Amino acid sequence: MIDDKMAKMAVNTLKAYFAKYPLVGEFENTQKPPQKTPKFDxxxxxxxxxxxxxxxxxxxxxxxxxxxxxxxxxxxxxxxxxxxxxxxxxxxxxxxxxxxxxxxxxxxxxxxxxxxxxxxxxxxxxKPFIPTDGETYFYVDDEDTIYSTINHNTNRDILNIAVGNCFNNYERALSNKGAITKHIERAAELLEKLRDEGDESHGAFLQTRLPETWGKVETL
Known part of the structure; x- marks a missing residue:
């Protein structure tokens, strides 16, 4: 009968020739996944x-x-x-x-x-910088001058945030001055268009909703 000692010697001898079996007592290593080939040297x-x-x-x-x-x-x-x-x-x-x-x-x-x-x-x-309430930011004014202010959610702050005219430092505001000027021009055109459309809609609403007696004096 072959005892454990002789069996281990036989397995280790096979390893020496074929070099792909772990030593006896280390068979758990066979469960480890092979190492991935590096993508880059x-x-x-x-x-x-x-x-x-x-x-x-x-x-x-x-x-x-x-x-x-x-x-x-x-x-x-x-x-x-x-x-x-x-x-x-x-x-x-x-x-x-x-x-x-x-x-x-x-x-x-x-x-x-x-x-x-x-x-x-x-x-x-x-990515647009959106200042929080009470946070300081820089913006480009109508004369292409850079100013700093604090966001208090005023109309000016709301408009600056809407057109992306908020920056966390002077240099960023200065480098984006030309782009902001174009944004403001486009925003003004859009607001004018909405204003005109609003006037037309309001006029149509009055024509369809106001009674015929509007503007006439009625006596009881």
Whole structure:
């Protein structure tokens, strides 16, 4: 009869030849899933040529997204196919981060990943700033001058919020001055149109609803 000691020796001998069985007493390791093949070789980040390559992509995509090169901070690629891009605001106080992850079934492509990450940064930067009650904000006035005020939910505050004329710092308000002027012009045109339509509707309402005796003096 073969005892346990001899059986273990036989199994370990097989392992030595075939190198794909764990040692006896470690069969639970066979249940572990195989390691995933990395999407990206992280050692490439140490290559100056590769760094120049991804920095070139970063600047190109920033230009396409309409954001300044000056705020570009860093870009990192991870073995699992994730790309992260950091961007600093003009006042160097706010940091935006864009992230993109390669689909498990797709091949890693840094150009696509950086493009998506930069687009997500641009979306965050262009998201309208809505000040809370009592919060200070900057806005563009009728003469293209930048002012700061506190949101007290006055008519001016409500209109500024409606047209996106609220910014959390002077630099953002200044850089969006031209866009805000166009927004105000379009808003004025829309309000005039609504006013005229309202006058027409009001006149039609009076014609259909007022009695024929309206304006006549009736005696009892």
């Amino acid at each position: 992280a050692t490439l980040l140490d290559s100056p040529c590769f760094r120049d390559y991804i920095n070139g992509i970063l600047e190109l995509e920033a230009e396409r997204a309409g954001i300044s090169h000056r705020g570009l901070d860093k870009v990192k690629c991870y073995p699992n196919g994730t790309i992260k891009v950091w961007y600093k605001s003009e006042d160097d106080e706010t940091v935006y981060k864009g992230k993109a992850k390669c689909h498990p079934n797709d091949a890693f492509n840094p150009e696509i990943g950086i493009k998506l990450a930069v687009q997500r940064i641009a979306e965050k930067m262009n």
